[in-house]
Amino acid sequence: MKTEQKLNIFKDIVAIDTQDKDEKKVADYLAQLFKKYGIDARNIEVSPGRDNLIASFGEGEKVLGLTGHMDVVSIGEKNSWTHDPFDLYEKNGNLFGRGTSDMKSGLAALAIAMIELKESGEKFNGQIKFLATVDEEKNESGAEKFVELGEVEDLDALIVAEPSGVNKKEIENNIGSLPLPDEKIQKLLNDNKTQEQHFLIYAHNGSYDYKVTSTGKTAHSSMPHLGINAINNLIMFYNKQEEYFQNTKLVDDTLGKIIPVTTLIDGGDQINSVPATASLTGRIRTTPTHNADIITRDLEAIIEELNKKHGTRLELEVINNKLPVKSDPNSSFIKLVKELGEKYLMQDYPLRAVAGGTDAATFLKGNPNLQVAVVGPGNNTSHMVDEYVNKEIYLKCIEFYKEVIKEFLK
Amino acid sequence: MKTEQKLNIFKDIVAIDTQDKDEKKVADYLAQLFKKYGIDARNIEVSPGRDNLIASFGEGEKVLGLTGHMDVVSIGEKNSWTHDPFDLYEKNGNLFGRGTSDMKSGLAALAIAMIELKESGEKFNGQIKFLATVDEEKNESGAEKFVELGEVEDLDALIVAEPSGVNKKEIENNIGSLPLPDEKIQKLLNDNKTQEQHFLIYAHNGSYDYKVTSTGKTAHSSMPHLGINAINNLIMFYNKQEEYFQNTKLVDDTLGKIIPVTTLIDGGDQINSVPATASLTGRIRTTPTHNADIITRDLEAIIEELNKKHGTRLELEVINNKLPVKSDPNSSFIKLVKELGEKYLMQDYPLRAVAGGTDAATFLKGNPNLQVAVVGPGNNTSHMVDEYVNKEIYLKCIEFYKEVIKEFLK
Numbered sequence: 001m002k003t004e005q006k007l008n009i010f011k012d013i014v015a016i017d018t019q020d021k022d023e024k025k026v027a028d029y030l031a032q033l034f035k036k037y038g039i040d041a042r043n044i045e046v047s048p049g050r051d052n053l054i055a056s057f058g059e060g061e062k063v064l065g066l067t068g069h070m071d072v073v074s075i076g077e078k079n080s081w082t083h084d085p086f087d088l089y090e091k092n093g094n095l096f097g098r099g100t101s102d103m104k105s106g107l108a109a110l111a112i113a114m115i116e117l118k119e120s121g122e123k124f125n126g127q128i129k130f131l132a133t134v135d136e137e138k139n140e141s142g143a144e145k146f147v148e149l150g151e152v153e154d155l156d157a158l159i160v161a162e163p164s165g166v167n168k169k170e171i172e173n174n175i176g177s178l179p180l181p182d183e184k185i186q187k188l189l190n191d192n193k194t195q196e197q198h199f200l201i202y203a204h205n206g207s208y209d210y211k212v213t214s215t216g217k218t219a220h221s222s223m224p225h226l227g228i229n230a231i232n233n234l235i236m237f238y239n240k241q242e243e244y245f246q247n248t249k250l251v252d253d254t255l256g257k258i259i260p261v262t263t264l265i266d267g268g269d270q271i272n273s274v275p276a277t278a279s280l281t282g283r284i285r286t287t288p289t290h291n292a293d294i295i296t297r298d299l300e301a302i303i304e305e306l307n308k309k310h311g312t313r314l315e316l317e318v319i320n321n322k323l324p325v326k327s328d329p330n331s332s333f334i335k336l337v338k339e340l341g342e343k344y345l346m347q348d349y350p351l352r353a354v355a356g357g358t359d360a361a362t363f364l365k366g367n368p369n370l371q372v373a374v375v376g377p378g379n380n381t382s383h384m385v386d387e388y389v390n391k392e393i394y395l396k397c398i399e400f401y402k403e404v405i406k407e408f409l410k
Numbered sequence: 411m412k413t414e415q416k417l418n419i420f421k422d423i424v425a426i427d428t429q430d431k432d433e434k435k436v437a438d439y440l441a442q443l444f445k446k447y448g449i450d451a452r453n454i455e456v457s458p459g460r461d462n463l464i465a466s467f468g469e470g471e472k473v474l475g476l477t478g479h480m481d482v483v484s485i486g487e488k489n490s491w492t493h494d495p496f497d498l499y500e501k502n503g504n505l506f507g508r509g510t511s512d513m514k515s516g517l518a519a520l521a522i523a524m525i526e527l528k529e530s531g532e533k534f535n536g537q538i539k540f541l542a543t544v545d546e547e548k549n550e551s552g553a554e555k556f557v558e559l560g561e562v563e564d565l566d567a568l569i570v571a572e573p574s575g576v577n578k579k580e581i582e583n584n585i586g587s588l589p590l591p592d593e594k595i596q597k598l599l600n601d602n603k604t605q606e607q608h609f610l611i612y613a614h615n616g617s618y619d620y621k622v623t624s625t626g627k628t629a630h631s632s633m634p635h636l637g638i639n640a641i642n643n644l645i646m647f648y649n650k651q652e653e654y655f656q657n658t659k660l661v662d663d664t665l666g667k668i669i670p671v672t673t674l675i676d677g678g679d680q681i682n683s684v685p686a687t688a689s690l691t692g693r694i695r696t697t698p699t700h701n702a703d704i705i706t707r708d709l710e711a712i713i714e715e716l717n718k719k720h721g722t723r724l725e726l727e728v729i730n731n732k733l734p735v736k737s738d739p740n741s742s743f744i745k746l747v748k749e750l751g752e753k754y755l756m757q758d759y760p761l762r763a764v765a766g767g768t769d770a771a772t773f774l775k776g777n778p779n780l781q782v783a784v785v786g787p788g789n790n791t792s793h794m795v796d797e798y799v800n801k802e803i804y805l806k807c808i809e810f811y812k813e814v815i816k817e818f819l820k
Contacts, residue, residue: 205632209681218486220793221671221693222615222766231672231690232652238645261631262641263681268674270484271619271691271729272547273793275673280641281681283631319681355632383630 001116006395007095009033010108011088013070014097023070023134023142026104027053030111030132037115046134046145053132054151055111057118062126064408065155066114066401067359068107068162068376069136072099073383080385093195094388101378105389106161106397107132109377113401124409129155136359140322143362152366157333157408159401160358163378165196165393170380180350192347196390200338201374203254203353205285206324206361208292210299212237214267215313218276227274231267233312234278238262240302241282250294252287254326254353258295259285281319285355292321322361325372326353333371336407341375344400345393375400411526416805417505419443420518421498423480424507433480433544433552436514437463440521440542447525456544456555463542464561465521467528472536474818475568476524476811477769478517478786479546482509483793490795503605504798511788515799516571516807517542519787523811534819539565546769549730553772562776567743567818569811570768573788575606575803580790590760602757606800610748611784613664613763615695616734616771618702620709622647624677625723628686637684641677643722644688648672650712651692660704662697664736664763668705669695691729695765702731732771735782736763743781746817751785754810755803785810 016025027043034041034055041055053070075085075098083089085098095105114130131151133142146152168189175182188197214234219227245260260282267278286292296318303314327334329351341349360372377397381387426435437453444451444465451465463480485495485508493499495508505515524540541561543552556562578599585592598607624644629637655670670692677688696702706728713724737744739761751759770782787807791797 218793220766221673222617222669222695222764223790224669224671226790229671231675235645235648239649242642259632259634261634261639261684262678263631263683263685264678265641265685265688266676268672268691269486270548271673271693273483273673274671275675276486278675281678283681285632356630357632 001112003395006112006398009112010095010105010394013104013108014088014099015086017086018071018099019074020071020138022049024049024051026070027051027132031055033111034115037118039114039118044145044149046142050134052134052142052145055114055130056127058124058127058409060124060126062156062409063129063154064126064405065129065131065152065158066110067131067133067158067160068103068110069133069142069359070107071135071137072102072104073137076385082386090391093391095391095394096386096388098387100389101163101387102382103162103376103378105378105394106163106376109394109397110159110161110401113398113405116398117402117405122406126409128405128409133359140359140362143359147362147366150366152363152370155367155370157371158360158363159404160360160372160374161376162358162374163376163380163382164201164374165198165377165379167379168192168195168197171197188348188350194346194390194392196379196393197347198341198345198375198393199350199352200334200341201354202329202334202351202372203326204324204357204374205255205259205287205355206292207320207322207357208284208286208295208318209281209320211279211281211317211319212303213279213315213317214277216274216276219274221272221274224274230275230278233310233314234267234280236306236310236312237302237314238280240306241299244298244302248290250290252289255287255324258287258290259355286324288324288326291324322357323364325358325360325364327371327373331371333408334373337373337375337404340400340403340407344396344403411522413805416522416808419522420505420515420804423514423518424498424509425496427496428481428509429484430481430548432459434459434461436480437461437542441465443521444525447528449524449528454555454559456552460544462544462552462555465524465540466537468534468537468819470534470536472566472819473539473564474536474815475539475541475562475565476520476571477541477543477568478513478520478571479543479552479769480517481545481547482512482514483547486795492796500801503801505801505804506796506798508797510799511573511797512792513572513786513788515788515804516573516786519804519807520569520571520811523808523815526808527812527815532816536819538815538819543769550732550769550772553769557772557776560776562773562780565777565780567781568770568773569814570770570782570784571786572768572784573786573790573792574611574784575608575787575789577789578602578605578607581607598758598760604756604800604802606789606803607757608751608755608759608785608803609762610744610751610759611764612739612744612761612782613736614734614767614784615665615669615697615765616702617730617732617767618694618696618705618728619691619730621689621691621727621729622713623689623725623727624687626684626686629684631682631684634684640685640688643720643724644677644690646716646720646722647712647724648690650716651709654708654712658700660700662699665697665734668697668700669765695767696734698734698736732767733774735770735774737781737783741781743818744783747783747785747814750810750813750817754806754813
């Protein structure tokens with residue numbers, strides 16, 4: 001396929017506005033493209049207007065999954081963008097637009113790699129399975145659907161084409177933010193022939209969303225002894241949870257300590273009444289060592305003790321739980337990806353664990369032993385205004401993916 | 411006036427939904443009623459749909475003020491009520507509905523007392539001035555309006571018909587909560603021929619409303635070190651203020667310690683972001699000994715220290731400040747009200763200082779030497795679900811008010 005066409009396919013799917021909607025349009029576009037090149041593809045509806053896409057070819061026991069999501073996050077204020085966020089725009093070797101980094105570049109690169117391999121006529125010792133999802137940014141309901149349908153059970157390994165790069169200048173300005181000594185970082189950047197430093201993300205935290213509700217009893221604010229202050233009781237819980245988070249000894253060898261953030265709080269409904277309800281919501285980045293079950297058990301224990309000793313009426317609700325992902329850095333798959341990444345991205349290609357989650361967290365529910373490599377052309381401009389992908393890296397990733405597929409299924 | 415009519419007037423004004431709105435409808439209703447009996451009455455607009463009412467008759471130097479507010483607090487969840495809160499409902503001698511205790515019963519009783527005295531044709535040595543207000547529950551803007559217009563300057567004494575009773579059974583169950591020895595309480599209840607124990611409230615706390623805002627910096631919840639969590643910082647302040655409230659040594663001889671209540675809290679705007687803003691609002695019942703100036707100074711000091719030591723961005727805003735009320739228990743007015751209260755309510759009638767504020771706090775700004783007696787048919791079910799007033803007490807209060815007016819203006 002010519003470079004121009006590789007850019008046009010990318011441009012076409014960036015032009016489809018999939019801000020938490022309409023992924024079916026991207027699925028239809030890619031399905032048509034796959035079929036044109038003789039690759040089986042079919043949509044799977046997740047909810048109205050929101051279809052997953054599945055496409056595959058090859059035969060044999062071994063199965064390599066390729067995945068990407070089709071939704072993008074909100075553009076925010078359109079006026080803040082230098083250029084229309086749905087009209088791919090090139091400047092200084094970068095391609096700007098919503099989803100260019102996260103992750104329509106990765107999605108297009110995976111699809112094009114498959115098509116080029118199909119065109120080449122080569123035979124593989126196994127299958128390539130392309131799984132495009134909806135709704136990754138919010139609920140991962142697209143990934144859930146694939147798990148429900150058993151579509152992830154046969155996978156041996158999975159490439160997630162989520163952004164895994166950082167602009168080199170940005171690393172220089174923030175020296176110290178990578179878990180590496182400064183000299184090593186400097187060497188890394190010097191040896192790198194491109195504008196971006198990429199990483200092989202082989203592990204990421206899980207994500208645990210919870211809500212704690214405190215029920216009190218309203219009363220006039222002049223007679224607080226006749227009421228039960230739900231805010232005071234909620235903060236009693238907050239103080240205990242902070243103590244718990246700070247004192248935890250559960251440190252994962254790869255992912256470190258859990259990362260808890262209290263993100264929402266709300267209580268009371270008028271200034272002159274003892275508040276009868278209050279709640280806080282938090283998101284915790286979990287690890288295999290300090291996992292959701294442990295957190296639930298421990299938060300429940302805090303609540304039970306407070307309810308018993310202080311007569312509070314606190315309740316825990318687990319809203320969402322995504323598993324942490326931790327592949328074996330010594331597995332043949334991760335080693336292969338690392339070796340080929342170094343070659344095709346023309347840089348040293350360190351392994352890295354990160355906090356942010358991907359659809360792989362959901363895929364693991366249906367296939368706990370899956371080896372996962374998060375490697376995509378995008379970078380740290382994801383979710384931001386004037387998001388971009390580096391054009392050179394986008395094109396290199398196509399070659400990189402092709403080679404990983406060929407070598408893995410040899 | 412017949413008992414049935416006294417109940418119907420009360421029922422009619424309970425039926426008007428004045429949850430922080432529409433007091434004009436009550437003012438219109440009462441104005442029409444007053445005019446029917448030949449009493450001058452006029453509305454005074456405070457804000458659209460919210461009119462104060464002023465009505466008066468009699469001649470002479472001495473002026474007795476009668477005041478009540480027309481707004482009610484929110485009903486909360488309507489389903490929690492046994493019966494429609496705007497449809498006066500009788501059960502076991504009690505009349506249920508929002509505002510029955512606080513304070514449409516007191517308002518109706520004052521108006522009916524005036525009307526019956528007018529009908530009687532008696533002459534008084536002075537004036538009776540009925541002042542019905544809007545917005546007492548939130549900002550006392552109705553009372554402010556009367557102060558602005560100079561309508562409180564000529565008052566010699568003021569009856570505030572706010573709730574001043576407690577169900578006898580409740581006192582028995584909470585023996586010890588009144589500032590009296592248990593034997594005295596038991597005697598009080600035994601000597602009482604009604605279902606409720608009432609008190610002559612001659613002093614009440616001031617009310618200080620404040621808001622503390624915490625400003626942070628948003629970031630993705632997987633990278634909280636790039637943001638500043640406004641909720642965490644706000645709770646740092648909360649913990650310090652609680653320590654301050656608990657350790658204060660400032661005790662007023664009449665009103666005791668201040669009564670602080672955190673009534674509202676709010677922070678964050680999405681589950682996956684470090685919250686950039688959070689705030690809490692509180693109401694503190696102040697005393698002449700631990701007054702608003704001292705509180706502002708001390709909360710500011712806490713904030714300054716946190717901002718300096720922990721890099722928080724906290725800010726204090728004083729929303730509202732109502733003075734404490736402390737009448738002379740030996741004044742002829744308070745003595746008269748006590749004597750007549752004992753007779754008409756058929757019980758011992760102790761003086762009491764309470765926390766809850768009234769419009770009198772605002773009236774004092776325009777008339778600092780005003781003698782205030784808070785005596786009304788309502789009770790401690792104010793602001794609660796299934797609020798009620800005791801029917802017998804409601805009717806007795808009308809006679810009681812009539813007698814206070816006659817004796818004070820003899």
